[in-house]
Amino acid sequence: MSEPSKPQGRKFQLPEHLKVYKNVWVIVEQERGIVHSVSLELLGEARKLADKLGVEVGAVVLGAESPDLNRICGDAISYGADIVYKVTDPALADYRTDPYCRVMTDVVNAHKPEIVLLGATTLGRDLAGAIATTLATGLTADCTELDIYADNRSLAATRPTFGGTLLCTIQTLAYRPQMATVRPRVMAMPERDDARTGRVVEIRPDLREEDIVTKVLNFIADREQNEAQLAFADIIVSAGKGLGKVENMKLVFDLARVLGGEVGVTRPLVQAGWATNDRQVGQTGKTVRPKLYIAAGISGAIQHRVGMEKSDLILAINTDPNATIFDFAHLGLVGDALTILPALTDAFGRRLSVNRMAG
Amino acid sequence: MHIVVCIKQVPDSAQIRIHPVTNTIMRQGVPAIINPFDLFSLEEALRLKDKVGARVTVLTMGPPMAETSLRKALSLGADDAVLLTDRKFAGSDTLATSYALTSAIQKLAEEEPVDIVFCGKQTVDGDTAQVGPGIATRLGFEQLTYITKIEDLDIASKEIVVQRRSEGGVQVLKTTLPCMITMLEGTNTIRFGKMDDLFRAARYELKTWSRDFTGAEEGRVGLKGSPTVVSKVFVPKPRAEKAKMIEAASDTPDAMAAAAIDAIFAAQPKLSDDLLARAAAGL
Numbered sequence: 001m002s003e004p005s006k007p008q009g010r011k012f013q014l015p016e017h018l019k020v021y022k023n024v025w026v027i028v029e030q031e032r033g034i035v036h037s038v039s040l041e042l043l044g045e046a047r048k049l050a051d052k053l054g055v056e057v058g059a060v061v062l063g064a065e066s067p068d069l070n071r072i073c074g075d076a077i078s079y080g081a082d083i084v085y086k087v088t089d090p091a092l093a094d095y096r097t098d099p100y101c102r103v104m105t106d107v108v109n110a111h112k113p114e115i116v117l118l119g120a121t122t123l124g125r126d127l128a129g130a131i132a133t134t135l136a137t138g139l140t141a142d143c144t145e146l147d148i149y150a151d152n153r154s155l156a157a158t159r160p161t162f163g164g165t166l167l168c169t170i171q172t173l174a175y176r177p178q179m180a181t182v183r184p185r186v187m188a189m190p191e192r193d194d195a196r197t198g199r200v201v202e203i204r205p206d207l208r209e210e211d212i213v214t215k216v217l218n219f220i221a222d223r224e225q226n227e228a229q230l231a232f233a234d235i236i237v238s239a240g241k242g243l244g245k246v247e248n249m250k251l252v253f254d255l256a257r258v259l260g261g262e263v264g265v266t267r268p269l270v271q272a273g274w275a276t277n278d279r280q281v282g283q284t285g286k287t288v289r290p291k292l293y294i295a296a297g298i299s300g301a302i303q304h305r306v307g308m309e310k311s312d313l314i315l316a317i318n319t320d321p322n323a324t325i326f327d328f329a330h331l332g333l334v335g336d337a338l339t340i341l342p343a344l345t346d347a348f349g350r351r352l353s354v355n356r357m358a359g
Numbered sequence: 360m361h362i363v364v365c366i367k368q369v370p371d372s373a374q375i376r377i378h379p380v381t382n383t384i385m386r387q388g389v390p391a392i393i394n395p396f397d398l399f400s401l402e403e404a405l406r407l408k409d410k411v412g413a414r415v416t417v418l419t420m421g422p423p424m425a426e427t428s429l430r431k432a433l434s435l436g437a438d439d440a441v442l443l444t445d446r447k448f449a450g451s452d453t454l455a456t457s458y459a460l461t462s463a464i465q466k467l468a469e470e471e472p473v474d475i476v477f478c479g480k481q482t483v484d485g486d487t488a489q490v491g492p493g494i495a496t497r498l499g500f501e502q503l504t505y506i507t508k509i510e511d512l513d514i515a516s517k518e519i520v521v522q523r524r525s526e527g528g529v530q531v532l533k534t535t536l537p538c539m540i541t542m543l544e545g546t547n548t549i550r551f552g553k554m555d556d557l558f559r560a561a562r563y564e565l566k567t568w569s570r571d572f573t574g575a576e577e578g579r580v581g582l583k584g585s586p587t588v589v590s591k592v593f594v595p596k597p598r599a600e601k602a603k604m605i606e607a608a609s610d611t612p613d614a615m616a617a618a619a620i621d622a623i624f625a626a627q628p629k630l631s632d633d634l635l636a637r638a639a640a641g642l
Contacts, residue, residue, distance in 0.1 A: 029526075031525065031526065031527070034527075036526055094530070095525070095530075096532075097492075097495075097501075097502040097504075098501070098502070101496070121526050122504065122505040122523070122524055122525055122526065123525065123526065125488045125489075125492075125504070126492060126502065126504045126505070128489075128492075129453075129487075129488065129489040129490075129491070129492025129493055129496075130492045130495070130496045130502060132454065132489065132493075133454060133457060133489075133492065133493040133496040133497060134496055136454065136586070137454075137586055138452070138454070138585075138586030138587035139453070139454075139487075139489060139587070140487075140587060141481075141486060141487040141488060141489060142486055142487070156590070158591075159486070160486070160595075161484070161485075161486065161592070162370075162375045162483075162484060164595075165375050165376070165377060166377065166592055166593065166594060166595070167592070167593055167594070167595050168589050168591060168592045168593075169589070169590050169591040169592075169593075170587050170588065170589055170590065171587070171588055171590050172586050172587050172588075173586075173588060174586065175586040213501055213534050213535050214501050214503075214532055214533070214534040215532065215533045215534070216530055216531070216532055217520065217531040217532065217533050218530075218531035219525070219528055219529070219530055219531070220522075220528050220529045220531065221527060221528040222527050222528050222529075234633070235634075235637075259634060259637070260634070260637035260638065260640075270545075276545075277544065277545050284483075284544075291627065291630055291633065292623065292627070292630060302595070312627065313623065313626055313627050313630070314602075315619060315622075315623060316602060321604075325602075326601060326602040326604070327601050327602070328601075328602070329602040330600075330602060330603065330626060331602055331603055331605055331619070331622050331623065331626065332601075332602030332603065332604045332605065333604075333605045333615060333619055334604065335610070335612070335615050336612075339612035340612050340615055340616060340619075342612070343612035343613050343615065343616035344616045344619065344620070346613070346616070347613070347616040347617055347620055348620065348634070351620065352634055352635055352638040353638065
């Protein structure tokens, strides 16, 4: 990307016709009746931004009419929305770019939010790019921090760049809405408050299925395909190059099993074929926020760090006392993971009275 | 069948370092490579070429040195290459970039209609994943991102069936060409170039197109055509506290493990209950 222009925007004045854009929206991602937790995390974030701006939080829920969808609208209010735009049509039952994009741009043009947030999931990033291009507005991808610059009420979206080596803050000054996608697990989950009230606006776009070219033939769930579920794991044992050989991955899996946790890896291990990329933690892999993250033989390069530094407790095991990982882990152990991992498996196994042969 | 593959030449971000004094990016000596995510899309395009006899054109928007990436793509089997280059493109964000690339694709389509545009999932320098969707939207092509597999392509009916990574599973989608596809990483392995293609790539007379040639309006490219502005670039603040190093009674693995577990439960008392509950539940 290009070098930054001089810090501008502090004295910037929004064109008159854009001043009517108000409120902070979250496009709530739901598939098959289940809300993606990133949408709830974003409602919490939207609340903070809206409070700074003195405006309301809007949630947009799209799908086919169903009891699940009504429940989701109620949940959106419990998690912080003041207004829920409930957009229903049979053609919205499954996600497809074209109908979702057309409907969203119509709703945005009708109600003019100043900020629109989406989760940086495959759905969110697919949809956000299409909407932003249709509306010819600015979109900042994969943000790790959002804020409001008080002097001009603009969104300041911060994100890693060059693989996480640097952070940059991006603004959409002269266009509305200002759009941003945020990765799951980066923002904290807000408290649920069922006493909260809000209003639901029903929108029926009346789409014609015959106008939509792409059809969904099937959905194959991951359970059937044995994919790792790292993003929501509470316990993760993670391996890096320090493990030496792919055969040593067994030690990581053993400890994870005893702890009831998931196994993660750094990108070099995926590239070496020791694990599939659903286990990759880091800048180009998954962001995780477990209660316990055990990093074995991981140096702590920034590309890995950005994916796990928000873990509640990080224990790092590395033979090198100067490894970067010790700069940000909570607990450090200088030693050989190849002997310490099995010792931890034994010790945890005894403490938790788990029969570690059962698995 | 005509396939266009958009590629980008990027600095190898894994090798980027920050100057310790000036806090700026040290670009000197960092090799320029084809954006790694583009290679999965390029390979898929070349596989379609092998399978159904498509013509593959690679397109890049970049400075003159991006030529080397185009020649690399030609050496892997692409048939034609277009370098879209113009000083006026400098400073383009993703909206301006997708506009510029679309103008070139439309120019290419004048000669032979384009059936599929392949783009990389995202770049390793911008990381946005926005240009592919931007091109699809502007061209009115069906947008298929995060594709893990092309199950079937029927030339006669122009129907394509793909698998698309979704949260919690894979969508199987059927659509009609023309379409824009971004491939998920790890879905294939980029081939080695054949001897004949290596020679052809070296001798190929590159098509170099300017903004004027494709008809892209000046006000819609470069900084002027970019809604987003970078207001700050900075080094991430290191966490204030370093790790508390665990001291064990002796340096045997068992002693170290015991000390580590004590330290974990001391730092997070609730974790002990959590783990016991999980063990009891047979998780």
